[in-house]
Amino acid sequence: MRYKISSFIMIPSFLSVIIFALYTFLRSYNRLGYMTDPITIFFIIVVTILLIILESINHLIFKIQLRSISEKEKKKILEKNEGNYLYTFYKFLFYDPKILNKGVRKIDHGFDGILELDNQLPVWWVHLFCITVVFSCIYFFSYFLFDFSDPYKEYDYSYKKQLQEIKIFEKNTPQTSLSTSSFKKNMVNEGQKLFEENCSTCHQSDGSGNIGPNLTDNYWINRVEKDLYKNIFSMIWNGSKKNPTMRAFGKTGEIKGNDIEKISSYVYFINKKIEKPIKQKDPQGTKILEWESKK
Ligand code: HEC
Structure with missing residues (x-):
């Protein structure tokens, strides 16, 4: 045959x-x-x-x-x-x-006089059935013997992979620092989100001040840089020397340089903006005329 x-x-x-x-x-x-x-x-x-x-x-x-x-x-x-x-x-x-x-x-x-036809199953059906049996055996053993399909291990794996990717990403993306950073208008929107996440608890989401001082007025407690934008960047990077409540977000690695650039751009933007928040915290520090937003 x-x-x-x-x-x-x-x-x-x-x-x-x-x-x-x-x-x-x-x-x-x-x-x-x-x-x-x-x-x-x-x-x-x-x-x-x-x-x-x-x-x-x-x-x-x-x-x-x-x-x-x-x-x-x-x-x-x-x-x-x-x-x-x-x-x-x-x-x-x-x-x-x-x-x-x-x-x-x-x-x-x-007993009931019914005649049942005992048809032969088609070959394709029998083969398909055998394949499913073989498949289920492979599946069963691979499930119990290997990592296959275990949600915890899959999660663990993806989590580690993601951390690795973040590490590589951070290694390959140069971060800005105080000397290289500058105000960028196109970063204001992203900066606003980051500000709301990291700073709004103390400064209010519109920057009008809460525990921390109002960031939209012309009064400043700290003047560590000549330039307003750099002053903001430096405050976020180094924190306040006078009051540790304002911590060093950049130095400690809590926020990366590129994100600080975005946040600084947002703070600079809301400080320079003509329209100010209706409710503002009382001025703290000294008025700095050079940094005043001009109409
Ligand atoms: C835990 C509360 C807290 C958080 C969170 C916080 N700040 Fe502050 N911030 C303060 C305090 C308090 C001061 C006043 C420091 C001082 O008296 O020298 C301050 C001061 C500042 C100043 C200088 C203001 C001045 O008048 O000298 C800037 C700029 C500033 N914060 C920006 C930020 C930004 C941006 C963030 C988010 C990344 C942030 N702060 C998060 C509490 C906070």
Whole structure:
């Protein structure tokens, strides 16, 4: 009996299914190196070529064997193998002539007089069922033996990966410092968000002051730089020497240089703006005329 489907189609197909299954299981773990590895691809190609050779040898032997049998038998075998490949494939999948010849079995319930047809299941159905059984075994063992599909491990993995990415990002992005930073209008909106997150508890989200002084008026407790923008940057970077409540956000690494630039741009912007918040904290420190916002 000859196989209906050539092994050089069957085996690489199975290999692809297995590789696909492994791919699905290991996808979230970035361990796919060997899937797209030239060695894997090379292996599949070699296996296919070997199988094609085997198949041709098999075919040759079959032809030689045909010579030694009687005409009648030969005709029978050739008839069986006749037809287009797809048709044979279709026949293989949907009905088996052996079963068809036997006819459908009937099961007699007896007690209720109902006759049940015991139809043979189609081959594609049986194969699909077997594949699901194999698949569930692979899934089951990979779930319990490996990290596959464990949400805690997946979380852990992604978390570590993200930290690593942040580290790399920070390493590769140069941060501004007091000497290189300058006011940037396009950073005001982002700065506002950061200000609300980090500073609004003490300075109010509009900068009008709470525990900390009003940042929108012309009175300043600290003057550590000549320039208003630099003064703001320096205050956020170094904190206040007079009052530790205003801590050194930059020096301690709590806020990175680039973000301080954004926040400073926002504070500078609201200080220079003509419209001021309606409710403001009383002035603290001395009025600095040079920094006054001019109409
Ligand atoms: C825990 C409360 C607190 C937080 C949070 C805080 N500040 Fe302050 N800030 C203060 C206090 C108090 C002062 C007054 C310091 C002093 O008297 O020298 C101050 C002073 C300042 C000054 C100088 C004002 C002046 O008149 O000299 C600036 C500028 C400033 N803060 C900006 C910020 C920014 C921007 C943030 C957010 C990154 C922030 N502060 C977060 C409490 C805080």
